[in-house]
Amino acid sequence: MTSNTSADSADSPGRQGIRRWVVRLSTGAALTVGVLGLLPISSALADSHRAAPPARPATAAERAIADLVGDRPLDAMRDLPADFSRRLGYRPVVIDGRPLNPAGDCSSPVPLPDRFTDACRAHDLGYDLLRYSDSTGRPAGAWARTALDGRLIDDMHAVCDDPLCHAAAETARTGLAVNTWRQHSGPPVRESGGTIVVGYLSRTAETVGLR
Numbered sequence: 001m002t003s004n005t006s007a008d009s010a011d012s013p014g015r016q017g018i019r020r021w022v023v024r025l026s027t028g029a030a031l032t033v034g035v036l037g038l039l040p041i042s043s044a045l046a047d048s049h050r051a052a053p054p055a056r057p058a059t060a061a062e063r064a065i066a067d068l069v070g071d072r073p074l075d076a077m078r079d080l081p082a083d084f085s086r087r088l089g090y091r092p093v094v095i096d097g098r099p100l101n102p103a104g105d106c107s108s109p110v111p112l113p114d115r116f117t118d119a120c121r122a123h124d125l126g127y128d129l130l131r132y133s134d135s136t137g138r139p140a141g142a143w144a145r146t147a148l149d150g151r152l153i154d155d156m157h158a159v160c161d162d163p164l165c166h167a168a169a170e171t172a173r174t175g176l177a178v179n180t181w182r183q184h185s186g187p188p189v190r191e192s193g194g195t196i197v198v199g200y201l202s203r204t205a206e207t208v209g210l211r
Contacts, residue, residue, distance in 0.1 A: 051143035061133040062140050068126050069147040073098045076125075081132060088128050101125040108175060112168055119155035123148055127188045134187035142185040149176045 053066035060081040067076035076099045077092065085091045092099040095118055104124030106112045112120075126148035133140040153176070156169035183189070 051146055053143060053147060054141065059133065059138050059140070061129045061136075061138075062144060065126055065129050065140060065144045065148065068099070068122065068129075069151040073122070081129075081136075084129070084132055087132055087135065092125050095121075098122050099125055101128060106172075108172065110171060112172060113160075113165055115159045115165070116156050116168075116172075119152055119159070122155065123152040126151075130187045131189075134189075139187060145180050145185045145188070149173075149180055152176065 053062070053069065057063040057066050060079055061084075063079040064076040064081070067073055067079055074094065074097050077094065080092065080099075090101065090103065093102045094100075098118070100118060100121035101124040102121070104121035106116050106120035126144075130140055130145060130148075133144075153169055153173045156172060157166060160166045160169060179188070
């Protein structure tokens with residue numbers, strides 16, 4: 001006669017309870033990771049709505065940013081802070097009526113179409129104005145970064161003529177929104193990989209009310 005001791009033991013109420021507990025714990029952990037992964041993205045996109053520049057920008061840098069995101073971007077050359085070139089190490093150039101950082105590029109973890117390059121360079125100039133403002137002790141208002149991000153996405157879509165290009169622009173929108181959200185719409189400081197992860201987790205904790 002074959003003993004059923006092992007089978008009976010494996011199916012005992014105690015072991016069944018443990019298995020159920022492990023399954024529930026694993027499921028709960030998976031759901032938590034999923035929520036914590038999606039929550040920052042949805043929150044960032046919700047916060048990314050472009051704010052209009054103030055009627056009277058407070059500083060020359062803010063006036064230049066307002067020009068870049070408005071209908072007359074060339075006016076940014078007139079409103080550029082007098083010591084911008086000395087502090088940032090370059091003089092913006094004008095291409096197709098738009099000032100830009102001649103050494104800028106589309107810094108993205110995924111490849112973006114080459115046609116986005118000039119839009120990215122103009123956006124880089126805007127971000128350098130944010131850094132300039134911060135370095136002089138008069139940081140630009142939170143409107144400035146979201147306005148620059150929004151203008152970049154509009155400029156990307158403007159040069160698209162196929163679905164893949166438009167999809168790439170929307171991918172860039174998500175990446176920009178998450179970074180801007182993570183840095184509280186402040187100056188785009190350069191960070192190490194570890195600092196980025198810590199900042200992302202910290203901002204997520206703020207969003208879910210853990211801090």
